[in-house]
Amino acid sequence: MPTVADLGEHQLIQRITKRLASAPWVVVGPGDDAAVVRPRRGTFEVLTTDALVEGVHFDCRFVPPDAIGHRALAVNVSDLAAMGAEPRSALLSLALPATLEIAALDGIMDGLVRVADAHRVIVIGGNVTRSPGPLMLNLTVTGTVRPRRALTRAGARPGDEVFVTGSLGDAAVGLRSLQQSCEPAASREASYICCEERYLRPDARVRAGLLLARNRAASSCIDLSDGLADGVRQLAAASRVGITLDAGAIPITDEVRGWHERHGGNALQTAVAGGDDYELLFTVRRSQLGRLRGATRRLSNLPITRIGIVTGGSDLLLSDEMGKHELPVGFEHFR
């Protein structure tokens, strides 16, 4: 199979850029020293950057190329969603091992272009280099938000209620199911396909973030890349508050419960500590619950669940029928 090393740098760049859409506000697109864009009037700009590294963030044995491209853009778009921003442009920086097949590169672009189209993100530039080690994708995504409408992690106050979009633990179960499928003795089950899809091709909650920001329903917001416990911890630290979660309220799908019934372990623990769900965790002042209902109505397909309350002090607790416990520590990527 031909690899990227069979293409010259210019051919490689052409192969990538011919897949990309443009827009009237792009004054200079890919191919020059830098991109030039006309800003959107009356908005602040929101920028984020995030890398996907082979062997750290994905395993090529069970993550197909299109899912790599999908995730690389989706995790960045999710960061913008958490700020209540509307995505606009992206810069794609690739470090490619010489052994990467051209078909795999095309697959990566398939996934990336799919997410870009879904969220109307224009790839305005980038960089391609060789990697002597793992495949790496670094995406920088920009978006826009009205002045003073950006959602940060720092706005929660005691008494605010805590909400989460969608369901939790699905991506963690999906990852374990995919990992099992690579084990030699694995008898493949097809029944965790929704969880696997959640892991492989996460949806960024852009519409939810936009609605929460535009009608000022949320007082703070974060996206759950490293799990609920980690998100709660970071949001509470930035806002200098405590949070008590109601264990029984945490939204867990039947597929996640079914996995644990079959394979042991604890669905609640997976929902609290499992990463990669890319749901939004946010807080709402009690006086603004009407605004939240307005936003929820317009998100008919995405459940919004109240899972706890913001408190004074700095305690992070999980409350269940047995009482209140310390929230488990979320994992840190680096160690």
Next chain:
Amino acid sequence: MPTVADLGEHQLIQRITKRLASAPWVVVGPGDDAAVVRPRRGTFEVLTTDALVEGVHFDCRFVPPDAIGHRALAVNVSDLAAMGAEPRSALLSLALPATLEIAALDGIMDGLVRVADAHRVIVIGGNVTRSPGPLMLNLTVTGTVRPRRALTRAGARPGDEVFVTGSLGDAAVGLRSLQQSCEPAASREASYICCEERYLRPDARVRAGLLLARNRAASSCIDLSDGLADGVRQLAAASRVGITLDAGAIPITDEVRGWHERHGGNALQTAVAGGDDYELLFTVRRSQLGRLRGATRRLSNLPITRIGIVTGGSDLLLSDEMGKHELPVGFEHFR
């Protein structure tokens, strides 16, 4: 020696962010899901992204940490300079091997902060992840340019004169000198220190780019990351013109000539094909040469040299006392 693996992710991020400056236009800086900035009025935005990969773009045996941080930001700022843009913000994405010493990380930040301060670039956000292989730095830099003042590669026309800032081949000689210093039998010479410095800590020609764009002196511009031949080829292709260079006019320093006298090889060839100089190559309409003189006067420390002429057709030629020859092919990074 303690390594980055001895720090948790949050400690690591704190160690980096405490080094960073801020500015009044940064509404939300590092530490949230994304950065929020107030755009600069009346300008278009210019964005570029570029990666530095250990083993591809630098060799840790002779490139000290501060030079890695310096280069990572400078090569991106140089792309903005080539567009005539004023640098403004940066996003820093790091993929760190667990074996990287904390002192090396601090050194990288020293170099990066030095370039950021020199060009008044504010690091508004970023990402840190672990690398199972090489150290990688991905920088995204934004800047501003007045509408219709951006310099692109595409504006050269037959009859325009071709200019270059500074001198060429220095960084290539610096690299070879540094490589020799690692060889077992090396008797270290201190006399190529300027060339080595050019390789290790390149200056981005921001002021030159700004002056050429603001007074509309240049018709096209590119920065020389992969050598003069490659830059000429790319500028000519984008502008759909030919270019004839005058070999005798290409600015070569005594240090570069001295290296070749001692070690053999050809100074002109190094100046034409050697990479990493980050000088600006640009074209000027004959009717605008007065504007160029205006810009040159304000760049008293930076030589500007006329090295050729833009022609019709698509031939890329090097002319010397023996006649006209085809311009050698510049190297491509990828193969």
